[in-house]
Amino acid sequence: MYCLLFAPNSTANYSIIVIPKYEEEKRVIIMTKFPTISAPTFVRDPENASDYDAKHAPYIEIDVIDDIATITVTAGYYVAHPNDPDHFFEWFVLQAKDQPIAHFVGMPEVVNPIMTVEVNLPPGAVIEALAHCNLHGTFKAEAVIPEA
Numbered sequence: 001m002y003c004l005l006f007a008p009n010s011t012a013n014y015s016i017i018v019i020p021k022y023e024e025e026k027r028v029i030i031m032t033k034f035p036t037i038s039a040p041t042f043v044r045d046p047e048n049a050s051d052y053d054a055k056h057a058p059y060i061e062i063d064v065i066d067d068i069a070t071i072t073v074t075a076g077y078y079v080a081h082p083n084d085p086d087h088f089f090e091w092f093v094l095q096a097k098d099q100p101i102a103h104f105v106g107m108p109e110v111v112n113p114i115m116t117v118e119v120n121l122p123p124g125a126v127i128e129a130l131a132h133c134n135l136h137g138t139f140k141a142e143a144v145i146p147e148a
């Protein structure tokens with residue numbers, strides 16, 4: 001798996017500073033393109049969702065220290081998702097108010113991928129994580145940046 005990080009958009013209401021947190025810095029690529037996202041399935045309550053929705057819903061964990069939020073997105077957290085060459089998560093996106101933060105590209109040899117980025121966002125900012133299964137489409141979850 002590798003990660004594509006997006007430069008902050010100057011028209012955003014607030015700035016987003018992306019701090020790569022990868023052991024191999026060379027695997028992080030700064031870019032401005034963003035995958036096309038069409039009508040994701042919003043899984044509002046994955047713990048009470050069907051197995052189908054729960055296995056595709058991204059799980060978002062946020063830990064705030066000072067002004068930096070460490071956001072971890074896990075796939076297959078609620079219910080294990082297949083991770084075979086013909087059925088796997090192709091990509092993940094983390095965004096705030098439609099402002100892209102990071103785009104992770106999945107590979108089928110990674111089981112239950114876990115992705116972490118650090119950003120500075122104000123408390124109350126809504127974070128969206130999207131997970132795209134090559135067979136079943138895109139699924140979305142939301143979380144709110146808590147107070148430190």
Ligand SMILES: [Fe+2]
Nearest residue numbers: 133134135136
């Ligand atoms: Fe799937």
